[in-house]
Amino acid sequence: MTPVMFWLGIGIVLFVLGLHGVLLARQAIRRIIAINIMGSGVFLVMVALAARGEARDPVLHALVVTGLVVAVSATAFALRLATAAQAGDKKASEPKA
Amino acid sequence: MTYALISLLIPLLTALVLLLTGSRRGVWVILASALSLVAAAFALLSVMGSGTQYLALGGWEAPLGIRFHLQPVAALLLVFTALIHLLVAVYAERSSHSQTRDTDYWPLSSLLHASLAALWLSNDLFNWYVTLELLGLVAVALVTLSGRKAYGAALRYLLLSLVGSLCYLLGVALLYGRYGVLDVTLLAELTVADATTQMALLLMTLGLMVKGALWPMHLWLPPAHAGAPTSVSALLSALVVKGPIFILWVLWAKVAPPELAVSAGWLMAVAGVIALISAGWSAIRTPYIKVLVAYSTVAQLGYALLALGLLLYWQEPELEVALWLFIIAHGLAKVSMFLAAGEMQATIGTKRVAGLKGATETMPVAMFAFAVAGGSLIGLPPSGGFVAKWILLLPLFAEPAHWPWALGVLVGTLVSAAYVFRVVALAFDRADPVRPDFVPDRFAQWLALLPALLVWGMALISQPLIQWLTGVSG
């Protein structure tokens, strides 16, 4: 097993674990963490793939950096929304849309 | 190409200016949408004249750089996006029941417009990831505008949307790892039907189906679209869910190897039929007006999925015509329906379908708009919905082996008729009309009627439109 395959495998495992968590967890905060684990898995796969050739692939690195930025801002937004939703749940109990 | 870029940049700049200056005046957005519409129209004209165009951003050529790609369908969708944004912006500014005047709606909707335009113009897999993510975040932010009660639905939407994006991104990574390019045109020449490609396409499709609320990944849509302010619901249903479908189409019709596309097409077509029936059934059952309209979106996306699926299954590029006609007809009809539903809901002061009793007397124009838009969703001639259905039906009858698919269209039509007329029939009930709480807003009602009339007016240009779309497809 090459190192690339090893890291690829780890990435996929993380992704699947995260997906499992998102689908099964009920608390918002757990689901957000699970999504971040999924994201780490994807980035790991990308970094591993970047190392597959002789030279490091700069395109994939650029993609990971962009992806990280997106992931961080999405997480921040999700966290804010989750806390606000919880506060709302406590105040008025009408979660129905 | 420059015109297309202008059509993208105008809303983007408007969003930035509004954010920086802190102004929340809708006039600017209306103006920007109108200008963007004009630019998009010029872009369409130039595509009609000289065909598909490319623009390498920043002067970097593919495969390293990112290039925009103005294909005929994209130009049409640019016009469509700007038109819908213009209509909704006028509503959001002028309606006395608009919950979005002087709010963050304005920069956000401009941003939405820009991300959609970028999506139509993009031609590489990663660019789509960014636009999709942007679209998702902005859409969620728009949903939260209706306040605390929508936070739950918005959060669910956000989480699922993020899961969808990550699935898509993993697929992109696998494809890039396998072929080493992201540009769609280059990729299309390389793909072969191996396990990695299959896995990547599967992941991307799942992600896109979640984002596009395609059955069975649609469960987040009804609460989110129904809970949002009226103008936001209209934008989300008419435009946002169409983005993922566009990418799905490019992915499967252009990039995927045909042998994979055939089996995926069969699955999509089946999912489309099930969506028509099951979401239609939910629309018949729900007690809430806007939830009904939202479920109708899921059901109508079933038509698009059916058209896309059969296109792939039979490898008939001409079915694209049906797909785009469905997308445009549904978009116009749905804007009208959401605006009408929102107006009635706000004026009569109830969220329940039962509250619309007697609405033909109290709010005739809004009810009429609802019915006219519904007629297009059902596919009554000569509306745009009918034209799309007609184009879809013809190949179904071309060979006896295809006939069973027509049953799906038949049932879909009847189910749509059932949920539209459920509301319309109630509106004729004179036993005990529910009186409006406020004075009905005449302007807003007529505005809601406008897109419905446009979708019926598509009949006037249907022949050249079909011929043009047939010419550019395949």
Place this chain on the structure above:
Amino acid sequence: MARFVAGAAGMGHGVDQSAAHSMADGGERMNLGWTSILPVLIVLSSLIPGLLIFTLREERIRTRTALNLFGVVLKLALVGLMLFGVSQGMVFHFELPFLPFAPLILQGDALSLQFVSLSSVLWLATTVYAIGYLEGAKLRSRFFGYFSLCVSATVGLALAGNLVTFLLFYELLTLATFPLVVHRGTPEALRAGRIYLAFTMGGGVLALMGVAVLHTIAGSPEFVEGGYLSGFIQDFSPALMLAFVLLITGLGVKAALVPLHGWLPQAMVAPAPVSALLHAVAVVKAGAFGIVRVVYDVFGVGTMQAMNLHLPLLWLAALTIVYGSVKALQQQDIKKRLAYSTVSQVSYITLGVALMGPLAAVGALVHLVHQGLMKVTLFFAAGNFAESLHVHRIDEMNGIGKRMPLTMAAFTVGALGMMGAPPIAGFISKLYLGQGALQVNQAWVIGVLMLSGMLNAAYFLPILYRGWFMSPPTEWPKDTKLGGGAPGWRETHWMLLLPVLFTAALSILVGVLAGTDLSPLNWAQLIVNREFDL
């Protein structure tokens, strides 16, 4: 898989290349002379007043009435002009590009004029009647608006030049009549409206499928005498069969063929002018007219016989005739009895068409007009009884002929005509249908006609007996809105009375003058000569 642009594929088989070509560039070919504008004007003459009426406020009675009558008179004049033109051999043709190989075509041929003339004349009677009937009622602008739209859709459907255009107006007719059926807004009306929609929407989508199937085979060329499908029997037999079943089912809903008739008796809750519209002027007739078109001008006599499609249709029509009459006999409510009578009588048209002989065809086409005149008379009369004296049931009609002699006389004319008594219009239809059956050696049909005639007598004669010969109740209700009129005037409001007398007189006239040049019979003969190439 080059099958997709199916119209083109079908065209490739080469029956109608020139027509296909001219349709493809129909836009450029559009001729804007008055002969092409006239069919459009005939549709617009009710559509535009209808749309204007929607915008009128409730209390603007005069403007509304004026608009209505203006539309009616204009339409009659235009139809008269077209009648004259067609009899002189002129061609009226309007074309608008719509779908590839399926433009929208409005045209005036002999068959469409038969239906257009009927609808326009009856629209006049019904409009006057409705103005009187709804005096003081609420929501009249809405009512008359949809009423005009309904007539526009009917006229458009009659003038439709190909199947796609026909389908378009067929669906618009459904949409325009629905608000009229539920006009009263009561739970029963809404229930009837839902049933009506369920049936007609289902029928509409089946008809759409049928049209699409035919389009994939042959495109959507213009209706042509003798049909345009004879060249496709060999290669497309199952598809043609499917299309026929779909189309007849879809049209059969509006034509109230058993078992698709369920909506018609339910729709009786609508106001009397609407019933007249449903039964005589527009909806049921649209279905029957559609069947005539499909059999003669799409499939054509030759194709029908080659594929043996006419026999099942014939049996279905015969069954409907008997079934409707038996059900009518069981009804005690006047309007319900009339409704089932319509189920039975309209199928005479289908019967005559399905017999596939020239004489029977004349019977069918003339019955299209005759049944309309007689049935509208019956419904007007029933409406008069209900509005003037609150009489809804047959056992309440004792001696009503003494209180409302004129209305009762009109009712008698209609009822005797339905039974087939000479010299009223119905006699002519039955005569030709019977002879037509003999002509094509289907003598059993005579038995059906006689049985139906006897059943007609069984359900109409008791009403006439009660009305004329039994003693009236000691006192008629006085609190009715329309019972009075001027002092000394004992009948009912003149606007309700005039139309019923008018249509009753017409029913007799078209029977008596059947031999003359201007009669519906003569016109039917003209159409049949062309269809059967005599």
